[in-house]
Amino acid sequence: MALAVFVVVALIAWEMARGAMPSIQAFGWRFLVSTDWDPVAEKFGALPYLFGTAVSSTLALLLAVPLGLGTAVYLVELAPASVGAAVGFVVELLAAIPSIVYGLWGLFVLAPFLRAAVEPWLIAHLGFLPLFRGYPFGIGMLNAGIVLAVMVVPTIVSISREVLASMPRSLREAALALGATRAEAIAVTLDAARPGILGAVILALGRALGETMAVTMVIGNTNRISASLLAPGATMASIIANEFTEATGKLYLSALIEIAFVLLAATLIVNAGARLLVTRTTGGRRDVAGAA
Secondary structure (H helix, E strand, O other): OHHHHHHHHHHHHHHHHHHHHHHHHHHOOHHHHOOOEEOOOOEEOOHHHHHHHHHHHHHHHHHHHHHHHHHHHHHHHHOOHHHHHHHHHHHHHHHHOOHHHHHHHHHHHHHHHHHHHHHHHHHHHHOOOHHHOOOOOOOOHHHHHHHHHHHHHHHHHHHHHHHHHHOOHHHHHHHHHOOOOHHHHHHHHHHHOHHHHHHHHHHHHHHHHHOOHHHHHHOEOOOOOOOOOOOOEOOHHHHHHHHHHHOOOHHHHHHHHHHHHHHHHHHHHHHHHHHHHHHHHHOOOHHHHHHO
16 A cells, blocks of 8 residues: 555656657757747747746745744744644644635735835835846735745744754753853754754745645746746746646647646655655654654
8 A cells, every 4th residue: 555655656757758748759858948838839848937936936945944944943942832832733734724725815915915015115125136126016926935935834844843853952961061052052953953954945845846726826927037026927837727728739738748747756856855854864753754
């Protein structure tokens, strides 16, 4: 039964590769570096969606890692037991919220706030930077990055907390015995737990790469590449969600399946690397795997 999981994944990969074969044969490696997306002329390129996936996921990690790691340190090192349990429960509860709910929040709550307050301020004060040029749409890469950040914070908090809790208590005691402050003792523990924390971050990246509905609702869905975080964009997952039901031609459908195949490969590689790092740091503790 355990091996059946691997068989299912292998069958999914095989079917995707088979479905993507017409696109692979027609475009080759140009598919990954081309910006063309014209279903009428049957010209397809995935570069805008690769770019959008990379930018939105990177932005999400830049926002989520400091918050998630700080929360994990607080729960393990600073918070009283009762407070730590309550805060930990609330943070992990975020993981149970369906992605469509995050999408609705991003569309009806976050987007108006960004359009009315945040993005005009960014344009006025930081508009000299390419990252913050454009118009305050409220819908775009910035909105998608914030929504993804909120969604991956529970992953970072849960795994980082387990990794920090698994560190030998002698590390903290030895640092304190040598005259280190409490903050310096925490820094020693963080240094020892660095591979596991990195694994948590990479696992969160895998979660961000594959998110579909929430991102589709707030990113704007355009195949243009822009240096501005305020501009609309698209990801590999969002283009599949938007256009799969409209793909009537064989090559059109095959191009979408090839994007899905690339996304599957990237997600599997990222998640496998993250779990290896977490397992190496924690010694393969069962509760860490459950948190992941």
